[in-house]
Amino acid sequence: MSRVAYVNGIYQPHGQAVVHIEDRGFQFADGVYEVWSVFDGKLADYQGHLSRLARSLTELRIDIPMSAEALGIVLRETIRRNRVRNGIVYIQITRGTAPRDHAFPKDVAPSVIITAKSIDLKKGEALAAKGAAGVTHPDMRWGRCDIKTVGLLPNALAKQAARERGAYEAILFDEMGMVTEGSSTNAWIIDENGKLRTRDTQANILRGITRAAILKLVEAEGIELEERAFSVEEAKRAREVFVTAASSFVMPITSLDGTRIGDGKPGPVATRLREIYLEQARRDAV
């Protein structure tokens, strides 16, 4: 029996069902999902899962793409078309497809994917009768910012918050008030004493390639450097703040939460580093 998937209003053969490569679910994990078990073709805990789905969507400010009634019809139709008596049905709703930018796209319809599959309940019964093994594991949700994963939802939410406040970048800080990095950049300051500082990469941050290239230039330029965390307050008092990334090169940040940094103009160190970084990057590009 061939499986069928619902993708944005169309029932398609499961093996050929696709979403666009620029779907934000794929690019940023910018979406939510819900799962119902199915008994005798009917959805278990229907209202509970539906309410959580609505809540998840509301929290992420993704428009609820169809009425609860319409959703119920599509879920049941997917179950019916897949001839699921006992099994499971999944829905994934993402913010939709848009050119890649961390901040939310405007006027984009959410993507809706529904799939259903049969499950042999007897297997679960057998295991339940025997008992199942467990192991412990560190809760890493999400403590591995060193991995350049597409799981960028928190970054996208931070960037969106920055955009909504008229800012270029969100500078992220940890529970101690220490700056980690930008939502899609590494963060640097020239502190009150004129020292260049950026957080060390033992911390839970991305090991920026631009950061590493800048570090080499910094050494060559003889700029005094400390790879040591700085606080939000230190950043606000700094002579200069800037961020680095493949997409931004070296970008001076001249205000932070409305506080003017230095004299409110790009500082000499950021300006110089941007210039020599671009010169080298252009020259050495292969």
Ligand code: PDD
């Ligand atoms: N972002 N930190 C985060 C969280 C990033 O996403 C990035 C890059 C950086 C800088 O890394 P690099 O210097 O290697 O680009 C730091 C890319 C540009 C992006 O998501 O668009």
